[in-house]
Amino acid sequence: MGIKERQERDREAVRRSILDAARELFMAEGFQHVSIRKIAERIEYSPAAIYGYFPSKDDIFFSLAEEGLRLLGDPGAVESDPRYKDAPPLERVRAMFWRLYEFSCEQPQYFALIFVDRSVPRISREYERFAFMRDRKQHIIEALQACVDAGELPRGLNTAVAMRALMVGVLGVAVLQLSDRLGPGEDPDRLAADVLNLTLAGLRSGVALQSAGLIDTCPLEIQPVADAQAS
Numbered sequence: 001m002g003i004k005e006r007q008e009r010d011r012e013a014v015r016r017s018i019l020d021a022a023r024e025l026f027m028a029e030g031f032q033h034v035s036i037r038k039i040a041e042r043i044e045y046s047p048a049a050i051y052g053y054f055p056s057k058d059d060i061f062f063s064l065a066e067e068g069l070r071l072l073g074d075p076g077a078v079e080s081d082p083r084y085k086d087a088p089p090l091e092r093v094r095a096m097f098w099r100l101y102e103f104s105c106e107q108p109q110y111f112a113l114i115f116v117d118r119s120v121p122r123i124s125r126e127y128e129r130f131a132f133m134r135d136r137k138q139h140i141i142e143a144l145q146a147c148v149d150a151g152e153l154p155r156g157l158n159t160a161v162a163m164r165a166l167m168v169g170v171l172g173v174a175v176l177q178l179s180d181r182l183g184p185g186e187d188p189d190r191l192a193a194d195v196l197n198l199t200l201a202g203l204r205s206g207v208a209l210q211s212a213g214l215i216d217t218c219p220l221e222i223q224p225v226a227d228a229q230a231s
Contacts, residue, residue, distance in 0.1 A: 015053050017043045019067070022060045027109050031061060032119035058121045061113070065123060068110030069133060072103045076139050089146040090153070090204075094196055096140055097166045101192045104174035112178055115171055137163070154206040161209045169195040 001009075021042040025034045036057055040047045054060045075096040078084050084092050104111040113120065123130050144159040153162070173195055175181075177188040 011053075014043075014045075014049075018045075018050060018053055019060065019064055022057075023064055023109055023113065026061070026064075026113055026117065030119060031057075031113070031117050058125075061120050062123070062126050062129065064110065065114050065120075066129065068107060068114050069130070071107055071110060073099060074139070075099070075136055075143065078143075088152060089143065089150050090200065093140075093143050093147060093166075094200065096143060097170050097196055098192070100167065101170045101174055101189075104171075104178065105188075108178055111174060116175060116178070153203055157203065158209050161211050162203050164211070165203075165209070166196065166199050169199050 018039060022034070022039050025038055025042060029038075034057070036047045036050050039057075039060070040050050054063070078092050078095045078099070081095070084095055087095075104115075123133075140163050141159045144153065144157070144162050147153040148155060148157055148159070170192060173188060173192040176191075182188055182191070
């Protein structure tokens, strides 16, 4: 390994330690209560050294959010999954939202930071950086429209509102589990499945949707779940 490669490896190792320390501190104390100095102390570096990797605490969050959202995965992957090759469109939609619930179980720190902490900066500030989420959102809307075209959901359905309702339902169960608010013996997996089934059944029944569709001014404006449920 040459000197340049070794330097790049060492720099990436420090960057990784900064992100890991920040993620743990953000989870333990909340984003707004963590300073660059605290992060530096955790990894025994100077604050000036941290600024050599990230220009601000906000940029550290954006890096973590991007990592987390990429771990969440592309909903389009469902279509290439052999399990759903011949599945009806509605089952593919169900799988897309089930993946969001699985993400909350597999990556609780990333999930909490992105979807729960109310003090984190808005992702819309980094529109281009998170453009991939706009594409993912559009893919889900197209998948819901495929359900409409196949007759599995009623014509005239506002697919943007349907997507929002499905997302908020799954996020709600995930937050209950994450915050230890489930009752004794209550199974979060079954509850998440019930929420998905009930929401999809309501959509299939033609229930009137009262909220407005999202205006796509950003790829995906991440809102804390409490805010999203009220919107």
